[in-house]
Amino acid sequence: MRIRTLTIVGVGLIGGSVGLAAKRRGLAEHVIGVGRQELSLERAKARGAIDEACLDLTTAAHKADVAVFCTPVDLIAEQVLAAAPSSRPGTLFTDAGSTKAAILEKVEGRMPEGVAFVGSHPLAGSEKKGPEHADANLFEGRLTIVTKTARTDTEALARTADFWRSLGSRVRVMNPVEHDESLAFTSHMPHLVSAALASVLPAELQDLTASGFRDTTRIAAGDPAIWSAIFAQNREAILAAVDRLDNHISSFRRALENGDWPGVLELLTRAKEARDALGN
Amino acid sequence: MRIRTLTIVGVGLIGGSVGLAAKRRGLAEHVIGVGRQELSLERAKARGAIDEACLDLTTAAHKADVAVFCTPVDLIAEQVLAAAPSSRPGTLFTDAGSTKAAILEKVEGRMPEGVAFVGSHPLAGSEKKGPEHADANLFEGRLTIVTKTARTDTEALARTADFWRSLGSRVRVMNPVEHDESLAFTSHMPHLVSAALASVLPAELQDLTASGFRDTTRIAAGDPAIWSAIFAQNREAILAAVDRLDNHISSFRRALENGDWPGVLELLTRAKEARDALGN
Numbered sequence: 001m002r003i004r005t006l007t008i009v010g011v012g013l014i015g016g017s018v019g020l021a022a023k024r025r026g027l028a029e030h031v032i033g034v035g036r037q038e039l040s041l042e043r044a045k046a047r048g049a050i051d052e053a054c055l056d057l058t059t060a061a062h063k064a065d066v067a068v069f070c071t072p073v074d075l076i077a078e079q080v081l082a083a084a085p086s087s088r089p090g091t092l093f094t095d096a097g098s099t100k101a102a103i104l105e106k107v108e109g110r111m112p113e114g115v116a117f118v119g120s121h122p123l124a125g126s127e128k129k130g131p132e133h134a135d136a137n138l139f140e141g142r143l144t145i146v147t148k149t150a151r152t153d154t155e156a157l158a159r160t161a162d163f164w165r166s167l168g169s170r171v172r173v174m175n176p177v178e179h180d181e182s183l184a185f186t187s188h189m190p191h192l193v194s195a196a197l198a199s200v201l202p203a204e205l206q207d208l209t210a211s212g213f214r215d216t217t218r219i220a221a222g223d224p225a226i227w228s229a230i231f232a233q234n235r236e237a238i239l240a241a242v243d244r245l246d247n248h249i250s251s252f253r254r255a256l257e258n259g260d261w262p263g264v265l266e267l268l269t270r271a272k273e274a275r276d277a278l279g280n
Numbered sequence: 281m282r283i284r285t286l287t288i289v290g291v292g293l294i295g296g297s298v299g300l301a302a303k304r305r306g307l308a309e310h311v312i313g314v315g316r317q318e319l320s321l322e323r324a325k326a327r328g329a330i331d332e333a334c335l336d337l338t339t340a341a342h343k344a345d346v347a348v349f350c351t352p353v354d355l356i357a358e359q360v361l362a363a364a365p366s367s368r369p370g371t372l373f374t375d376a377g378s379t380k381a382a383i384l385e386k387v388e389g390r391m392p393e394g395v396a397f398v399g400s401h402p403l404a405g406s407e408k409k410g411p412e413h414a415d416a417n418l419f420e421g422r423l424t425i426v427t428k429t430a431r432t433d434t435e436a437l438a439r440t441a442d443f444w445r446s447l448g449s450r451v452r453v454m455n456p457v458e459h460d461e462s463l464a465f466t467s468h469m470p471h472l473v474s475a476a477l478a479s480v481l482p483a484e485l486q487d488l489t490a491s492g493f494r495d496t497t498r499i500a501a502g503d504p505a506i507w508s509a510i511f512a513q514n515r516e517a518i519l520a521a522v523d524r525l526d527n528h529i530s531s532f533r534r535a536l537e538n539g540d541w542p543g544v545l546e547l548l549t550r551a552k553e554a555r556d557a558l559g560n
Contacts, residue, residue, distance in 0.1 A: 123489075186481065187490065190492060193496070195552075201465055201466065210403040210466070210467065213558075214560070216495070217554075219496060220551045231536060231541075242532070244480045246526070249473065249476045252472050252476060253519065264511050265508040267475065271500045272475075274478040274479050275500040276501055277486055
């Protein structure tokens, strides 16, 4: 794959990493970064993540051969719909949002003739934000979900998969609803729990935390605005996953209350097996 | 501080790190490792964590000027009481167990004249085990809790604090019950929650986890036997901490159910502030 002009809307940690990887790997000749704040675009440019900064979405959309939206999930659909009418036929639109069904619902059927939108979600990132933390290797060996619905254009789907592979990622095609239900378990509900853990720590006990507590709550430092938008778009699946977790915590609680130590040992053994299966 | 013979009972990650740090820093002239398995003692010796391997606790206790027990919390009290009668007057006993009140209750008042036991807990470690993962710098800059009760000998307390400081640690003196209640929040309850998170992940979704899930569940890979013993010794405080977490998860759940997005944003903002206060 070879892109003449790649437009990245939202040049934070993810968007900046897309830009760095696209340039490092020779995927794009010219990279335009779109944002609302000149200063943050300049930082992205200084970092080498984009060649050109642009405050106007429609201008940048018109120049794009591929446009990737790396903004918070509650903004993606409206930005795609605002940009699409200015784009040229054959342009591919995709995104990097952590939810997929709500975005696809709003966008599908509303794109201009010849312009395709395919939903994506690279499973990579961090609790940090901003182009300063962008990393050309962020997608290397990681998995990107590319979504397929009854309306997805087959050629656009293949191009989207190629795009992420060209950035170093592995790709899996999935239905958006299945994506959202899965990510509720692997990312969204764990974020909620991690936030709850960080919050219930009495302030006077901060000094008594060690690496275990810090690992367990690391993601709670993520941007609250980004995460509340994710929670809003995937509410049902997250609530279902919270229920499953609650049930499991209750099993632990009952075993502790009953002094059922073989039961506790078994619960911990099952957890260790599950965690060991993930590797580092 | 300078120790002629340091005896370490249980030469795993913690005991091995005590040995490596004691030798690297010139704290002990001779380090004896005590264990039940010759093979694991040989690994500790090969690693340079101990000078001498000993399968017999009483022999090693007799030679010790300082003896530190780095075994699972359900074994420490009985091992201390088994070793103490063989030790010479002036010997200092301490430990590295993650719970303190139950151990102190069993040991205090039962030590021979002139032999002191002071409870300790270095807030350092990892989900890994074995002397292969021992680290001479494990205690560097970390906090060790040294416990004080009405019966604690003042000089022994000072020597214990010196011991951990000589290994690179900072030291805080605390009551054992306060220690256990605090650690329920900073370590034991988070371990339970991390284990529950790892367990509820459907196996077919393992490929869809990224660094966030892995961080949040890292400690769930800890040794189930070690952790079930900790849970047994600190049951009440852990259950109280689980209740507090449950309440907080319920606040999130209500906000999600009611579509109260400013409420969700505020909960996430509070969590981020709490996590940011901890540093990396």
